[in-house]
Every structure is written in structure tokens, then in C-alpha cells.
Amino acid sequence: MYTIHKDFLGGLTEGSTLLGFDFGSITIPLTISVKDTSGSDIGKQVLAPNDGWGSHTTGTTGGAAAAPENIHTVTKRSELIHALGNLSAAPKIVYIEGTIDMNVDADDNPVGMEYYQDPAYDFDAYLAAYDPEVWGRTSVPSGPLETARAKSENNQGNNIKINVGSNTTIVGLPGSQAKIVGGSLNLQNADNVIIRNIEFQNTFDYFPQWDPTDGDSGNWNSAFDAVSIKGSAHVWFDHNTINDIGGLDDPDDQYFGRKYQQHDGALDITNGSDLITVSYNYFHDHDKTTLVGGSDSFTGDAGKERITFHHNYYQNAGQRAPRVRFGQVHLYNNYYEGTTTHPTNPFGYAIGVGFESQVYAQNNYFANDAGLSPSSLIQVLGGTAFTDEGTMLNGENVDISESYGTLQSVNWTPALYTSMDRTVDVPAIVIAQAGAERTQSGDIYAPIWNAGNLTATDVNKTGMTLTWTAATDNIGVTGYNIYKAADGTYTEIASLGNVTTYKVTGLSKDTGYTFVIRAVDAAGNWSADGPGATVKTDHDNRDNNPGKEKRE
Secondary structure: OOOOOHHHHHOOOOEEEEEEEEEOOEEEEEEEEEOOOHHHOOOOOOOOOOOOHHHOOOOOOOOOOOOHHHEEEEOOHHHHHHHHOOOOOOOEEEEEOOEEEOOEOOOOOEOOHHHHOOOOOOHHHHHHHHOHHHHOOOOOOOOHHHHHHHHHHHHHHHHHEEEEOOOEEEEEOOOOOOEEEOOEEEEEOOEEEEEEOOEEEOOOOOOOEEEOOOOOOOEEEOOOOOEEEEOOEEEEEEOOEEEOOOOOOOOOOEEOOEEOOOOOOOEEEEOOOEEEEEEOOEEEEEEEOOEEOOOOOOHHHOOOOOEEEEOOEEEEEEEOOOEEOOOEEEEEOOEEEOOOOOOOOOOOOOEEEEOOOEEEEEOOEEEOOOOOOHHHHEEEEEOOEEEEEOOEEOOEEOOHHHHHOOOEOOOOOOOOOOOOOOHHHHHHHHHHHOOOOOOOOOOOOOOEOOOOOEEEEOOOOOOEEEEEOOOEOOOOEEEEEEEEEEOOEEEEEEEEOOOOEEEEOOOOOOOEEEEEEEEEEOOOOEOOOOOEEEEEOOOOOEOOOOOOEOOO
16 A cells, blocks of 8 residues: 655646556556646635735735645634744644634633633622712722723733734635634734634623723723734735624613623724735624724824725624724725614714725715715714715715715825726625625615605596605615505505506595505515505595596
8 A cells, every 4th residue: 555645745746747656566657637726725815916905015925825734724722822823924824613712711611701800800899999979080990909800801811812923824614614702813013914714703801991081971991802903914804704793782781871892893903004905704793893093193003004995794883894093995895784773783883084094985885774864974083084986875876075075085096906896786796795604694684765655646436556766775676565554454465576656456436545565675675664655546426636526
């Protein structure tokens, strides 16, 4: 028996190779066909030329050049930490298989809050000590209890943080539904990193800090981002999913009148990071989504924070999608879906125009509450410049800059993109393609009416013609149902295609009828009640012209 090592096969050049195997006096030939399959291996794939700021200068290749001994498949925390090792710059590829829970001990056994809690920390005592009625509102907490809280938080951070060095690719192994639960991926002064096909779920802080000086009423602040990029360059963050599922912050869970916030950022990019492409990700059920630049006073961000966001799906993301300081940020072909009435992450704003920011937004689609103002899509947070083109809100073309009224155009024009989709096509494309594998359930956004009415014409004794305003939908309305409503009961009288008129027949004379329209989209999502109208049919002594006697 002969054994052929994979290292030998991997070293062969592409094409046919003839090997000979000696069995005594006999040599058996064997032809091996060598084919380079690295292009289909997600771990070897690199960012394409011109694909956003991450492709600028040297481009982003991650660990594609890794030697065999630096390619690892990991299934638990201890293996992941070991694979990333000592942050050496040697190219490395790490495949994540299945679910890795970061809230475990050194032997990968699950742990909870008590594992991290400093002996001197007591939450009830913390509340009593720093109650604004006792502590006041002019200084942040200090003293033994705050020190114990910070130690507890630091203990958790040391366990859940995953430090990533330069020339690294971290990818979810296809078919394994790769997931990191409760972890915080950290890139600190790293260069050339690729992160793809991973779901980051419920990165939470057991020990948030109360800060009475944060805002007008104070806030609870947590410390851990799902992914934190600081002082790093040439990063490709692609086809990932980030959410708080498993630990959503409950708005009713409050202390000192403020939500007990246990989640920080989903993907924060700060401290002079630069040349990054964020593409085809699915951010959902999270509040503070992405910071670009962490402080107005951090001048190290000036001239940096050049980032491209494209084809990302923001669903029930409350704010910061992204919130930008300093950077030249290109936002194109992103899809935003939310509502101001969401129970845990109501829509606040999407794009934050911060200090010295230069955001250029192109062909982005927003699906939100009917009647939402285009100016509500952004929040001006010290910035003075913003450019948007091709924006659509609930199926209508809008100009955010014009609606806001005080913003100048940015001083640069994006050139680093491979192609740009029509805005109207963005929802369907992004819903179908964004996120880590099998983390989406498809489109769930139902048609709405920005404004609408239902009218009846040609009214006679037995029928009438109904005409209604068309509904709008992110992926397109495909049909309407018409209902007769009586005593709280709806009876369907017609199921139609994408038309906006219908002739009703078979009615009784001199009778009032209430009609309601509902719309459906290509994914089968039905709207709530749309336009309605109550109409009375004609009677024997009148024709269809009210006020005119009928002549026999």
C-alpha cells in the first residue's frame, strides 16, 4: 500500500502529472489530474479589485496565502483562541464549524454571570449607591462598588474577546451554520483581515455601567461590540449576520427611568481604521449598529475611516447604520427595513452625519412607516455635508439632503465599486443574498399605502366600479383582495392581480356596503387593511346620478 500525502498533492502544479509506483520488478503508472479549486474555497477567496475602499492600495487578501500548518477548523472556544494564537502576522485561515459559545470556561463548560462577578459587586447595592437621588447627575460613579463592577466586566471581557491579528481569514465553514454566541471579535492595529459567513449572536454585557452624565437623563452603557475594528486597515467584512437574538434588551427593563442596555455596537470601526469594505451583511434586531469614528475629539480619524457599505440588510436596527465621524464613507445599494413602533428596537434614524463626515449615499432603499419624512432617515450630529442620490422611501423617490435643507454636498465622488444596482431592485437582491448562510427567512415586509383612497363610480341597483390607490412594497405588489365588511366579518369577493379597479356585481338595491382592500406581495405578505369605503346602491326611483329622479 502506498500513501500519498495531501501536502505533496497540494504542491503539484495544475495539469496532469504522471506518477510511478514500483511493485518489485513492475512499475504501475498513475496519471493524476491536478485542478486549482482555491477559487471555490471560501477560505482562499480575496476581495475583488475595485470592490470598495477595502480594495484600495494593496487590497485585502486575508490569510489566502496560509501554509497548510496555519489552516485550522475549530468547533469550540478553546480551539478558536488557540488557532488565532499569538497574533503573529503569518497568514492564517480559520474555519468555524457549527456554534461556538464564548461564555464558557477553559474546558469549554458553560458559565454564567457568577463566573465573572467580583466578590465585592452587588447589583442591588450598586443601584442604591448610584441612584441619582443619592449620587446626583453631575459625575460618573466611582468608589468600591463601581470598581467591583468594572472588575467584573473586565473578567467577562477577558473571556469573550477574540483577538485577531494581521493577514487572517476567519470564515464560517459552508454547510455548518457557523455561529459565535456571546463573543466579541477584536481587530486592534491589524492589517489585511477577512471575516465572512459567520453569525454573531447576542454579544452582551452582564455588568453595564450607569452614567448619569450621558445625555439629558443618563444611560446604561455596555462595553462589548460583536465586532470591534480599531486602528486597523484593509478589512473585508462580508456575508455575516449580527443580532441580539437570545437576549434582546427589553425597553421595559429600566432602572433610574432608563433602559438597562446590555448590548453595545454590532460592528464598530474606530481609532483611525481605514480602507474597509462592509458588504452583504445582515444586521437585525439590534439598536446601536455601527459607529464609524468614536469621538469628535479623536483627530487620528482625520483622513482615515474610508469605508464602503454596500448590499447590507438592516432590519429592525434602531440607529447608527452607520453613524459617521470624519470618514469618506460610501453607502450604496443598502436596504433598510424598520418601524418606529417596533417593540424592542424601534427605528430612530439610519445614517448619522457626524463631525467632519463625508457620507455619499447612492441607490439605497428604505421601507418604513407610511408617511415617514425623508429627513427622518438621517440625523445630523455635528456634520455639515451629505450627498444622496437615487434614494427610495416606501417606493417613492426622495431627496434626503433637500428635505433636511441645511447640508452641503460632500467634496468627493466615489469611484471604488464594481457595479451599482437600480434602487428599485435593491430589496429583492439584498434579501436574497445578504447575511451568513441560512440566517434569513426571506422577505417579511408587507405592502403599505403611503396615502390612499377607495372610490366607487357607476353605482347602480346591483353593482358599482371600485377604484383604489396602488399600494407600495419593497419587492413589489402582486395582487389585491377585495372584501365586504359587515359586523366585524370580512367576506372575500375578489382575488385579483396587480390591478387597481374592479367591477362589483350581484348586490342588492338600496343597500349600504362597506368594502376594504388588502394587498399582497411576491413573497405572500399581506397588508393590513388598506383603503375602505361605504357605498349605498341605487333604488328603484333613482338612477346612478344622485339627486336626479329616475324617469320610467
